[in-house]
Amino acid sequence: MSVETQGEPLPTGLKASGELGVFVFLVSEGLLFGALILGYTVMRLSPGADFAGASKELSLLLGTLNTCVLLTSSLAAALATMWADGKRDGYARIAILVTAALGLVFLSIKSYEWFDEAQKGLLPFRDVSDRYPKASPQEHREFFDAYLVLTGTHGLHLISGIGLMLGITVFWKRLVHPAHTLKMAALYWHFIDVIWVFLFPLLYLVR
Amino acid sequence: MITIRSAVLTYIGLIVLVLLTVGSIFIPLGVGNSLINLAIAVAKAALIGAVFMHLRKPLPLAAMSIFVLLFWLCLMYGFTLSDYATR
Numbered sequence: 567m568s569v570e571t572q573g574e575p576l577p578t579g580l581k582a583s584g585e586l587g588v589f590v591f592l593v594s595e596g597l598l599f600g601a602l603i604l605g606y607t608v609m610r611l612s613p614g615a616d617f618a619g620a621s622k623e624l625s626l627l628l629g630t631l632n633t634c635v636l637l638t639s640s641l642a643a644a645l646a647t648m649w650a651d652g653k654r655d656g657y658a659r660i661a662i663l664v665t666a667a668l669g670l671v672f673l674s675i676k677s678y679e680w681f682d683e684a685q686k687g688l689l690p691f692r693d694v695s696d697r698y699p700k701a702s703p704q705e706h707r708e709f710f711d712a713y714l715v716l717t718g719t720h721g722l723h724l725i726s727g728i729g730l731m732l733g734i735t736v737f738w739k740r741l742v743h744p745a746h747t748l749k750m751a752a753l754y755w756h757f758i759d760v761i762w763v764f765l766f767p768l769l770y771l772v773r
Numbered sequence: 774m775i776t777i778r779s780a781v782l783t784y785i786g787l788i789v790l791v792l793l794t795v796g797s798i799f800i801p802l803g804v805g806n807s808l809i810n811l812a813i814a815v816a817k818a819a820l821i822g823a824v825f826m827h828l829r830k831p832l833p834l835a836a837m838s839i840f841v842l843l844f845w846l847c848l849m850y851g852f853t854l855s856d857y858a859t860r
Contacts, residue, residue, distance in 0.1 A: 767810035
């Protein structure tokens with residue numbers, strides 16, 4: 567239901583709005599990522615551990631590139647929302663497609679990184695002990711476990727975001743209030759972006 | 774309602790912050806590096822929230838949601854890290 571059109575108060579006296587539902591959902595998502603990042607923090611604070619040293623193995627160039635790609639997708643989502651509000655549906659739908667395409671670019675780069683890291687034996691798909699003949703390879707292993715969980719959970723959210731964006735642009739004319747639906751989806755997209763904004767320095771910049 | 778100008782300016786600001794945060798790791802400051810990176814991440818999140826998510830002047834329910842999230846995160850981090858730090 568839309569804020570703009572569903573102005574009639576419900577029997578409860580409240581006005582129906584999808585916006586509160588989206589924010590409640592984002593709060594639960596924030597707590598999910600908050601808990602995962604807390605796990606990472608506790609592992610990183612372990613005394614004497616060279617946990618963060620494993621960050622050197624990640625590609626700073628690809629991580630930075632991916633951050634820029636995701637920020638650009640957020641700009642496209644913001645422009646799509648703005649154009650949809652202004653009834654410029656054609657521009658809005660193109661901007662949504664650009665948003666989804668940039669999301670796919672992000673996932674492609676991320677998949678290449680995962681593939682490359684798996685080839686090097688860094689991800690927990692293979693034993694990494696031969697890769698780290700140092701005194702404490704366990705911390706490096708823990709770093710890559712945390713890395714895979716954090717980036718994997720973020721990637722799953724991005725896949726659903728791409729599906730949402732593509733669904734909106736495909737079914738645009740069938741939606742009762744496409745501009746409002748897009749606004750709600752864009753909130754989710756920007757939220758995914760905010761999560762990456764925190765994951766990027768935690769994973770790539772602690773070398 | 775945002776304008777193209779404010780969206781593009783925000784985007785440029787975000788990219789500058791990315792370059793700043795990446796550049797900062799080449800200056801070895803120890804814990805300072807992590808604090809700078811965290812501060813820049815908070816600044817980027819605030820920019821995205823304020824402009825792209827239209828939260829500069831949020832509706833009361835949206836503001837309450839953000840407050841609830843921060844409150845629970847403070848509890849989660851506060852209790853866990855205070856236990857961890859005092860063992």
